Amino acid sequence: MSIPDLESRLLAASGDVDRLARTLGDGANPFPRRVNADPESVERGLAQLVLTLIELLRQLMERQALRLMDQDSLDDEQVERLGLTFMRLAERMDQLKAEFELSDEDLNLDLGPLGSLL
Amino acid sequence: MMHLYAFARGLRELEAELETRRFGSLLAVVGADEPDPLQHGLVVEGLLDRADAVLPVRFGERFVTEDELAGAIASRLEALEAQLDHVAGCVEVGVRIVPREEPADGDDGAAYMRARLREQLAADEVHRALAAKARDSVRTNRDAGYLVARADVDGFSQAVQRLLESRPSLDVLCTGPWAPYSFAAAT
Amino acid sequence: MVERRSLAEQVTLLDLVDRVLNKGVVVTGDVTLSVADVDLVYVGLRLLLASAATLEREAAR
Numbered sequence: 001m002s003i004p005d006l007e008s009r010l011l012a013a014s015g016d017v018d019r020l021a022r023t024l025g026d027g028a029n030p031f032p033r034r035v036n037a038d039p040e041s042v043e044r045g046l047a048q049l050v051l052t053l054i055e056l057l058r059q060l061m062e063r064q065a066l067r068l069m070d071q072d073s074l075d076d077e078q079v080e081r082l083g084l085t086f087m088r089l090a091e092r093m094d095q096l097k098a099e100f101e102l103s104d105e106d107l108n109l110d111l112g113p114l115g116s117l118l
Numbered sequence: 119m120m121h122l123y124a125f126a127r128g129l130r131e132l133e134a135e136l137e138t139r140r141f142g143s144l145l146a147v148v149g150a151d152e153p154d155p156l157q158h159g160l161v162v163e164g165l166l167d168r169a170d171a172v173l174p175v176r177f178g179e180r181f182v183t184e185d186e187l188a189g190a191i192a193s194r195l196e197a198l199e200a201q202l203d204h205v206a207g208c209v210e211v212g213v214r215i216v217p218r219e220e221p222a223d224g225d226d227g228a229a230y231m232r233a234r235l236r237e238q239l240a241a242d243e244v245h246r247a248l249a250a251k252a253r254d255s256v257r258t259n260r261d262a263g264y265l266v267a268r269a270d271v272d273g274f275s276q277a278v279q280r281l282l283e284s285r286p287s288l289d290v291l292c293t294g295p296w297a298p299y300s301f302a303a304a305t
Numbered sequence: 306m307v308e309r310r311s312l313a314e315q316v317t318l319l320d321l322v323d324r325v326l327n328k329g330v331v332v333t334g335d336v337t338l339s340v341a342d343v344d345l346v347y348v349g350l351r352l353l354l355a356s357a358a359t360l361e362r363e364a365a366r
Contacts, residue, residue: 001164006317009296011211011275013316014282015289020216021316063259066235076228083227086234122332156318159325176329190332198330212320263328293320299328 047100120148122179124162128170141191166297171206174297209295211264215241216289256300263300
């Protein structure tokens with residue numbers, strides 16, 4: 001299969017596709033998209049791993065809080081405090097992600113010598 | 119050194135540079151060259167059109183000798199065959215739902231939580247509706263994979279579009295068809 | 306020279322790589338230690354959250 005064939009695999013999208021694209025890799029994927037051995041890349045790779053873990057935990061905690069809220073297990077003050085905390089966490093995550101963000105270049109994965117497989 | 123790409127049944131043709139090894143009713147698709155993750159993915163997707171059933175292997179499975187490969191697979195053969203049975207004739211459609219970033223009213227925590235709860239419940243509804251239309255499904259909070267018969271992909275994708283139309287507050291990404299990665303569990 | 310990719314192509318490309326690295330059969334069991342670590346953290350936290358909810362219930366009684 002070739003890369004241009006991939007385009008047809010976007011079946012539906014609603015909302016901000018650009019932003020959705022950036023969330024890919026926010027999930028449980030701790031890998032930097034390029035694996036290089038130089039110290040700078042290793043450091044960035046580690047930072048991305050840590051950020052991914054933190055983001056995962058944040059999502060998990062928010063989900064659990066929403067469940068409790070849905071079950072009416074939280075009082076108004078708790079909901080307010082949780083909301084503020086999660087908002088601040090999300091903001092902070094955005095800042096950190098921007099600091100370690102991959103450049104557009106990294107998305108252009110180089111096929112190198114394996115063009116023959118395609 | 120052999121790199122393992124996927125297991126397959128009913129393989130009709132094979133790209134150059136790839137080889138197969140038979141174990142029971144299945145074929146292990148291997149290659150001598152070490153691919154990067156993208157190349158690995160493209161090879162597996164290529165297999166999807168050329169076989170009756172494909173079970174993708176996670177990137178990074180490599181073996182030094184044939185014996186090593188044979189040993190690793192022999193001990194898992196039954197589980198692998200069962201998984202191939204489960205995904206035969208099917209592909210995966212992925213649906214990712216991400217909460218909208220509300221323009222943050224920095225002081226109103228309760229409003230944030232209410233908006234998030236609305237979105238979460240709407241997302242849960244969408245996933246429930248789609249799961250009912252698929253042979254199988256797996257879901258983490260934001261990401262779901264649906265196992266769908268090949269012939270049903272268009273219908274499924276239309277169902278996704280209809281569900282989205284009535285829920286404009288959700289950011290949704292639907293992609294596919296893919297080889298059934300999410301239905302290939304560790305054995 | 307690398308051509309500019311359309312957004313659709315970029316998105317599906319990222320999705321594919323995401324799948325390849327995260328999902329699929331693990332045969333040898335020692336693929337990507339860090340992924341295993343993420344799973345452990347996830348499971349640990351779920352247990353913790355579940356316990357917190359239980360504790361809350363008990364405390365509210």
